[in-house]
Amino acid sequence: MLNWMNNDIGGKDILRGSGRNILAGTMLMSAAVLAETSQAAVVQEIVSETGVRAYLVEDANLPMLSLSLSFRGGSATDPEGKAGLAYMVSGLIDEGAGSYDSRAFQAELEDNAIRLSFDSGQDSFKGELKTLTETRDHAFDLMRAALIEPRFDTEPVERVRNQIITEIRRRENDPDFIASRTWFASAFPDHPYGRPTRGTESSISAIELRDLRNFVSTRFARDNLSIGVSGDISATELMVLLDRTFGDLPPESKAPEIVDTTPVLGETIITRLPIPQSVVRFGHKGIARDDPDYYAAYVANYLLGGGGFSSRLMQEIREKRGLAYGASSYLHDTEHAPLWFGGVATRNDAVAQSIEILKAEAAKMAAGEISEEDLANAKTYLTGSFPLRLTSNDQVARVLLDMQVEKLGIDYLDKRNGIIEALSLDDIKRSSARLFDEPPLISIVGAPEGLGG
Amino acid sequence: MTTIALNLAAAAKATVFEPETFALDNGLEVVVVSNHRAPVVAHWLWYKVGSADSPWGQSGIAHFLEHLMFKGTESLAAGEFSKIVARNGGNDNAMTGQDFTAYFQVIARDRLELVMGMEADRMANLKLDTEHVASERDVVLEERRLRVDNEPSAIFQEQLNASQFLHHPYRFPVIGWFSEMEAYSREKALDFYKQWYAPNNAILVVAGDITADELRPIAERTYGKVASKTVPERSRVAEPPQSVERRMELASSRVQQPTLVRSYLAPSFNSDDGGHAYALEVLSELFGSGSTSRLYVSLVIEQSLAAGAGSAYRGTSLDQSVFRLYASPRPDVDMDALEAALDAEIETLLRDGVKQDELDRVKGRMVAEAIYARDSLSGAARAFGAALTTGLTIEDVESWPSRIAAVTVEEVMAAARLVIDDKRAVTGRLIPGDA
Numbered sequence: 001m002l003n004w005m006n007n008d009i010g011g012k013d014i015l016r017g018s019g020r021n022i023l024a025g026t027m028l029m030s031a032a033v034l035a036e037t038s039q040a041a042v043v044q045e046i047v048s049e050t051g052v053r054a055y056l057v058e059d060a061n062l063p064m065l066s067l068s069l070s071f072r073g074g075s076a077t078d079p080e081g082k083a084g085l086a087y088m089v090s091g092l093i094d095e096g097a098g099s100y101d102s103r104a105f106q107a108e109l110e111d112n113a114i115r116l117s118f119d120s121g122q123d124s125f126k127g128e129l130k131t132l133t134e135t136r137d138h139a140f141d142l143m144r145a146a147l148i149e150p151r152f153d154t155e156p157v158e159r160v161r162n163q164i165i166t167e168i169r170r171r172e173n174d175p176d177f178i179a180s181r182t183w184f185a186s187a188f189p190d191h192p193y194g195r196p197t198r199g200t201e202s203s204i205s206a207i208e209l210r211d212l213r214n215f216v217s218t219r220f221a222r223d224n225l226s227i228g229v230s231g232d233i234s235a236t237e238l239m240v241l242l243d244r245t246f247g248d249l250p251p252e253s254k255a256p257e258i259v260d261t262t263p264v265l266g267e268t269i270i271t272r273l274p275i276p277q278s279v280v281r282f283g284h285k286g287i288a289r290d291d292p293d294y295y296a297a298y299v300a301n302y303l304l305g306g307g308g309f310s311s312r313l314m315q316e317i318r319e320k321r322g323l324a325y326g327a328s329s330y331l332h333d334t335e336h337a338p339l340w341f342g343g344v345a346t347r348n349d350a351v352a353q354s355i356e357i358l359k360a361e362a363a364k365m366a367a368g369e370i371s372e373e374d375l376a377n378a379k380t381y382l383t384g385s386f387p388l389r390l391t392s393n394d395q396v397a398r399v400l401l402d403m404q405v406e407k408l409g410i411d412y413l414d415k416r417n418g419i420i421e422a423l424s425l426d427d428i429k430r431s432s433a434r435l436f437d438e439p440p441l442i443s444i445v446g447a448p449e450g451l452g453g
Numbered sequence: 454m455t456t457i458a459l460n461l462a463a464a465a466k467a468t469v470f471e472p473e474t475f476a477l478d479n480g481l482e483v484v485v486v487s488n489h490r491a492p493v494v495a496h497w498l499w500y501k502v503g504s505a506d507s508p509w510g511q512s513g514i515a516h517f518l519e520h521l522m523f524k525g526t527e528s529l530a531a532g533e534f535s536k537i538v539a540r541n542g543g544n545d546n547a548m549t550g551q552d553f554t555a556y557f558q559v560i561a562r563d564r565l566e567l568v569m570g571m572e573a574d575r576m577a578n579l580k581l582d583t584e585h586v587a588s589e590r591d592v593v594l595e596e597r598r599l600r601v602d603n604e605p606s607a608i609f610q611e612q613l614n615a616s617q618f619l620h621h622p623y624r625f626p627v628i629g630w631f632s633e634m635e636a637y638s639r640e641k642a643l644d645f646y647k648q649w650y651a652p653n654n655a656i657l658v659v660a661g662d663i664t665a666d667e668l669r670p671i672a673e674r675t676y677g678k679v680a681s682k683t684v685p686e687r688s689r690v691a692e693p694p695q696s697v698e699r700r701m702e703l704a705s706s707r708v709q710q711p712t713l714v715r716s717y718l719a720p721s722f723n724s725d726d727g728g729h730a731y732a733l734e735v736l737s738e739l740f741g742s743g744s745t746s747r748l749y750v751s752l753v754i755e756q757s758l759a760a761g762a763g764s765a766y767r768g769t770s771l772d773q774s775v776f777r778l779y780a781s782p783r784p785d786v787d788m789d790a791l792e793a794a795l796d797a798e799i800e801t802l803l804r805d806g807v808k809q810d811e812l813d814r815v816k817g818r819m820v821a822e823a824i825y826a827r828d829s830l831s832g833a834a835r836a837f838g839a840a841l842t843t844g845l846t847i848e849d850v851e852s853w854p855s856r857i858a859a860v861t862v863e864e865v866m867a868a869a870r871l872v873i874d875d876k877r878a879v880t881g882r883l884i885p886g887d888a
Contacts, residue, residue: 041491061490064824103754106744111814113821132821159753162783166760169784170710175603273707277598308544309523309535319532322591325599345599377540384542387491388559391661392829 041390043400043410048239050247054227055400055410056238059393063133065231066393067143068401070124072224073255076192076336082207084199086120088164089215093118095156098145102156105142114139116146122193123258123335124405125219130394133232137241144245147220152212164204171198175279175445178271179343183281183443187263193337221253222246228400230393260336268355268442270451278351278446282329282358283341284438287431289333289406295419296431298331299378303428304365304436305329305342307381312361313344323350327358333406340435351448359439366436368429375425383417468851469823470833473665477672479681480653484847485668486660486833494661495559495830498572499838501656502649503552504629505622505689505771511641513629516549517593518642522556523547524585526578531585534571541567551623552771553842559830562662569675576650577679579643586639594635597628605705606712609883616699616879617716617775621692653681656841658834692718692773699879704886710760712883713791715778719872721770723844730768732868733776735860737766739807739815740798741778748778751798758786758794769839776872788882799873806866820854 044056078085094109094116096102109116115130116139127147131139171177181196188194199207225246229238262285287297298306305313305328313327329342346354390396390413403412444451473485507514525531538545543560545568558568601607611626618624628634657676659668695718722730741748741764752759762780778799782791826832840850 059490061488062824062827064828066828103745103750107814110743110745110818113818113825115825130825132824155754159757162757163760165784166710166781172709173605173707275603275707277595277603279603307539309532310539315532318592320588322588323595325592325596345595345603347595347598377536381539381542384561384564385544386542387493387561388542388544391488391491391493391559394828 041396041413043403043413044235045410046235046239046242048242048247050222050243051251052222052225052227052242052246053404054229054238054242055404056233056235057230057396057400058232058234059230059396060232062393063232064393065131065133065136065229065233066397067129067227067229068126068397069128069225069227070126070401070405071220071253072124072226072405073219073253074121074124075195075197076122076258077219077255078192078195078199079211081203082199082211083195083203084164084197085207085211085215086125086219087198088160088204088207089212090118090120090125091160091164092152092156092212093146093150093216095160096151096153097142098149098151100145101151101153105145108138108142112138114142116143118146120197122197128394128397136233140241140245144248147216147246148248150212150216152209157209157212161204161207164198165201168198168201168204175273175275176343178273179279179281179443179445182269182271182445183283183441186267186269186443187265187283187441188261188337189264191261191337192258193261193334217250218254221250223251224253224255225249226401226404228397228402228404230396230400258336262337263339263441265438265441268444268451270448271443271445272447273445275446276347277345278348278444278448279343279345280351280355280442280444281341281343282355282440282442283332283339284440286331286333286338286340287435288338291338293427293431293434294331296423296427297435299375299382299420299423299428300365300370300432300435301329301331301340302378302382303370303374304361306331307378310377310381312364313342313358316357316361317344317346317354321353321357323347323354323357327354340440348447349449351444351446352450355442362436362440365432368433370425370428370432372425375423375428379420379423382420386417469853470827470836470851472833472837472847472851474847475665475669477652477677479677479679480651481672481676481679482656482841483665483668483672484656484658484837484841485663485665486658486837487662487664488660488827488830488833489662492562492662493559493830494562494565494659494663495557495834496565496568496572497555497557497658497660497831497834497838498576499656499658499842500554500650501552501654501687501842502554503550503842504625504627505551506649506687507622507625507629508641508645510633511629511637511645512625512633513593513627514637514641514645515554516628517590517634517637518645519547519549519554519556520589520593521581521586521642522575522579524589525580525582526574527580528574528578529571531582534575537571538568543568549627550839551627553838555838557831557834565659565663566671566675569671573675573679576652576655576676579646579650581639581643583639586637586642590634590637593628593637594631597631597634600628601626602631605703605707606883609703609712609714609881612701612703613714613716613879613881616701616881617718618692619695620690621772622689623692623770623772649684651682651684652676652679654684656838658837660830660833687771689772695877698875700881701879702882702884704884706885706887708883708885711782711788711885713780713782713788713795714881714883715795716879716881717776717872717874718877719766719774719776721772721774721843722768722849723771724773727867727871728864729868729871731856732860732864733766733872734768735812735815735819735857736865736869737764737776738819739811739865740764740802747802748780748795748798752780752791752794756794757783758791759783762795769843769845771843788884792880802869803873807862809862812860812862812865816857816860819857823854
């Protein structure tokens with residue numbers, strides 16, 4: 001089931017706004033406690049008998065749990081000419097698996113209020129499961145079937161193929177999508193990152209049954225799997241379910257390795273479209289998640305464009321001049337080409353001015369125009385807001401997954417704010433000079449005035 | 454299935470958020486939902502005023518005022534509100550709907566009094582200078598271009614909505630018509646503010662690591678200082694009965710993937726004197742929500758006509774709501790064929806009704822999923838805000854699972870027959886074209 005198909009048009013009701021011998025496995029308990037929490041969030045590392053690892057935060061306040069998982073290797077590993085394969089698989093493995101055909105599988109999920117969904121990013125294939133405690137075992141069994149015994153019956157394969165093609169057509173006219181796609185195609189002309197993750201009409205049409213089966217048998221394995229769980233389950237209960245759910249996956253993934261690269265920069269690309277507001281996307285190389293300067297660069301970006309209303313781009317472009325509704329930037333932590341990326345949407349006669357402001361503000365950051373007060377304000381926000389990311393099971397499960405994928409360590413929740421606190425103004429200036437040392441590649445979609453092309 | 458039986462039985466007495474409530478002397482209603490997972494609170498202030506209360510010729514002014522509320526008070530400079538929240542590790546924003554305007558901050562519990570003090574301050578002491586009003590008018594015009602004018606599907610939705618309501622102010626877009634937005638002024642915004650913003654016209658919802666006993670003294674020290682005042686009745690003109698089917702078609706060169714929408718006038722919880730709103734929620738779920746719904750199974754899976762199909766209904770509306778059906782054709786499928794298939798499904802529903810086991814499955818999952826709503830601070834705040842600003846009570850929210858569980862086959866069909874009537878419908882097609 002593709003998520004985008006649900007509720008194209010808004011409107012919701014008032015409440016919404018988804019056994020082996022346990023002693024044989026090893027269970028590691030860490031002392032990682034998020035110090036500020038009133039009910040300490042203790043992160044446990046679970047290693048099942050078959051070697052499946054997960055981070056767990058037990059929380060029995062509600063009779064439910066959330067699980068997030070990822071397999072390393074995503075859309076960037078799609079074969080040549082088959083772009084969109086990982087995405088198509090993500091829409092199909094819950095459309096019939098094991099003894100359930102497509103409708104029966106979806107009925108098992110919906111009738112039991114089990115939410116199971118998959119998605120693909122460039123670097124990983126992700127899944128999320130949400131279940132009530134009373135349907136927990138069944139939920140894990142359904143997830144197991146989706147990952148290990150997907151059926152790929154003809155009806156759902158052709159239906160989902162059609163759905164993806166209609167989605168591609170819809171996005172052909174979405175200025176945000178065109179601006180991003182153009183940026184990535186230009187920045188990565190010879191690398192998988194330059195291809196659209198959801199493919200093209202011709203690449204989706206070219207995907208065959210054996211491609212789908214081959215993806216499942218080569219990408220889903222125990223050695224590239226990471227799992228985060230938050231909610232009403234004990235470590236021993238989870239260990240049993242990990243074996244039962246993931247124990248039959250092959251031990252090793254055979255996803256092709258993707259080479260590291262850097263974006264090709266240097267030009268401004270204009271895609272003409274008769275719309276009243278131009279969409280601008282910009283970016284250049286970023287700083288890797290495991291780089292010693294990563295956190296300092298994170299703070300530098302917070303000051304420039306990551307800090308909402310407090311950021312310099314928002315102040316200069318929106319608050320002082322009324323040129324746009326929003327302007328923002330972020331560190332895009334892709335595995336093989338870390339990026340700094342951002343965007344602004346502005347009326348056609350103000351595009352040139354907005355881009356000038358962007359360049360001028362980035363230049364000030366590169367030149368070290370950053371005060372102790374800027375740093376202090378960034379620190380109080382970034383440390384104070386960290387617990388806000390941990391207020392629901394869904395959020396906690398995602399953070400636990402991220403901690404493993406990015407190799408942040410089981411004590412990350414404890415140590416993360418200390419890392420931010422320890423940054424000096426020199427750290428920020430040094431990383432800022434590194435981060436903003438080149439003009440961005442800019443992609444514009446619309447009818448901008450005063451710009452060539 | 455045993456699971457479903459369990460859920461429905463438990464639902465008869467299940468509650469959802471188990472809130473505590475109190476009121477201040479100045480009339481501010483306060484709802485507290487305790488959740489001690491993290492030392493964090495979500496603080497939401499909801500005003501019982503929205504875009505449908507905008508004066509004639511000033512569509513969207515409620516939303517414009519929402520933006521201007523960040524532009525300073527007697528004691529706080531423009532833009533300082535959000536900066537102070539950020540410096541204290543919090544996130545803040547605001548939203549405007551047809552019936553409400555809401556402001557929120559999510560922040561560490563030991564900073565709650567700070568944001569409550571600032572929110573209480575701007576309830577009474579907004580100070581606007583002309584320059585800030587002018588630049589913010591440009592910002593909301595950019596917001597309109599972003600959300601509507603750049604998107605043919607959004608223009609289509611806006612036109613469809615304006616066609617559905619002939620007279621009632623729900624016909625106006627929340628963000629406003631462009632020409633009227635250009636004419637916004639400081640004085641118009643302040644007039645609207647003075648008329649509607651008062652503690653006795655607001656609901657405070659705080660969810661998170663706090664109890665009512667802990668919150669009450671803080672609320673008294675902050676909001677308690679704001680005087681109550683006379684606030685007008687929210688009396689909107691009544692929508693006359695629709696007596697003829699309406700159709701519209703938007704053809705745009707910027708559309709490659711068509712959409713079909715059928716929209717019917719429908720009662721909301723508040724406007725409903727026949728008890729149909731709960732049945733309509735169940736009907737919407739059964740007929741058009743998810744991949745086992747009737748529309749999806751028939752149009753998408755069995756007949757292979759549509760890429761997507763479904764329904765949408767929101768009961769939290771002060772006045773009449775709408776019940777919508779939509780479908781998006783597969784490549785090369787004719788729109789007439791798609792609409793005929795939609796009509797055939799409607800006819801089958803009205804002729805053959807719904808089955809008891811089908812109804813039980815849908816109700817079971819709706820009730821079970823109420824648990825998930827509790828797993829989010831802002832989910833609780835939004836549920837109470839949306840309900841209490843549209844004429845509902847705390848008890849309505851808390852008894853929602855048992856009310857849903859009690860919906861019968863007969864009630865679903867009575868609601869379907871009331872609402873699904875060509876004379877209450879607007880049918881719209883968004884298609885590729887030259888324009």
